[in-house]
Amino acid sequence: ETGVTQSPTHLIKTRGQQVTLRCSSQSGHNTVSWYQQALGQGPQFIFQYYREEENGRGNFPPRFSGLQFPNYSSELNVNALELDDSALYLCASSTPGQGPTEAFFGQGTRLTVV
Amino acid sequence: GQQVMQIPQYQHVQEGEDFTTYCNSSTTLSNIQWYKQRPGGHPVFLIQLVKSGEVKKQKRLTFQFGEAKKNSSLHITATQTTDVGTYFCASEAGAGNMLTFGGGTRLMVKP
Numbered sequence: 001e002t003g004v005t006q007s008p009t010h011l012i013k014t015r016g017q018q019v020t021l022r023c024s025s026q027s028g029h030n031t032v033s034w035y036q037q038a039l040g041q042g043p044q045f046i047f048q049y050y051r052e053e054e055n056g057r058g059n060f061p062p063r064f065s066g067l068q069f070p071n072y073s074s075e076l077n078v079n080a081l082e083l084d085d086s087a088l089y090l091c092a093s094s095t096p097g098q099g100p101t102e103a104f105f106g107q108g109t110r111l112t113v114v
Numbered sequence: 115g116q117q118v119m120q121i122p123q124y125q126h127v128q129e130g131e132d133f134t135t136y137c138n139s140s141t142t143l144s145n146i147q148w149y150k151q152r153p154g155g156h157p158v159f160l161i162q163l164v165k166s167g168e169v170k171k172q173k174r175l176t177f178q179f180g181e182a183k184k185n186s187s188l189h190i191t192a193t194q195t196t197d198v199g200t201y202f203c204a205s206e207a208g209a210g211n212m213l214t215f216g217g218g219t220r221l222m223v224k225p
Contacts, residue, residue: 033212042120042202042215043157056212090156092213102147103213105156 003027004093004106012112013081021076021109025093031055032074033103034066037088049074050096078111086113118143118205120216128224133190135219137203145206146179146186147213152199160188193223 003026013019025032031050035043045058049068063079072093078085088110092103118139127133137146145164149157161170163179163186170177176189190197200220204213 035213035215042204042217043213045207045212045214048212058212102159102162103157105149105158107156 004091004104006089006091006106006109008109009107010110010112012114015081015083015113017081018077018079019081019111021078021089021091021111022073023076023091023093023106024073025091026104029093029095029104030072031094031096032068032072033092033094034074034076035090035092036060036085037090037108039087043090046076081113083113086111118203118214118216120203120219122219123217124220124222126222126224127193129195130192133193133197133221135188135201135203135221137186137188137216139184139205142183143186143205144183147204147206148177148186148188149202149204149215150199151202151218155199157202190221193221195223195225197221198223 005024007022033048034046036046037043046060046064047057047066048055052068065077068074088108090105090108092105094101094103118137120137147162148160150160151157161177166183167181168179174191178187186203200218202215202218204215207214
């Protein structure tokens with residue numbers, strides 16, 4: 001186990017609704033990244049938070065937003081859900097170092113938009 | 115932006131056969147990481163390679179980073195049913211561990 005926990009594990013929402021997904025990072029990790037993984041594809045980087053600030057963003061529209069809290073846990077919010085938002089949402093925690101660092105992934109939240 | 119392509123998409127092997135997945139980029143990569151995702155699971159870190167021409171081994175797994183740092187491979191010797199899953203390469207784009215993943219190679223092993 002990585003120590004990264006996500007909730008909920010599964011979720012069904014209706015098109016147009018809003019959703020909030022949560023992630024608790026591994027102890028000692030101050031960086032949380034969110035990824036979207038569509039069925040049969042590799043994870044796509046959404047954004048990253050470092051010390052409560054957005055530290056980088058992938059090619060996702062503004063209706064994807066996030067937060068990081070002082071305890072380094074994080075939320076991913078998606079507004080105006082679309083059918084194509086159905087995917088596995090993964091968060092990964094890490095600690096920046098002087099070189100590339102290993103990402104520890106949570107088990108993911110499976111979002112289905114109907 | 116940076117893209118990494120992975121081949122093949124799928125591979126069926128008989129237990130005991132070898133398996134290789136390849137990761138290619140048109141641009142020089144600063145590093146490469148490999149992850150394994152079991153069916154229904156999440157990506158689990160296997161290894162990272164940083165140096166040109168680097169080769170690392172983990173039991174039956176051999177990882178290589180090309181001399182030009184534009185390609186990488188993962189080779190599994192004598193596959194077992196426990197090797198089943200999807201293998202992803204990923205590279206860090208920019209600072210702070212923002213990963214660009216390949217599309218993955220799904221390995222299926224027939225007992």
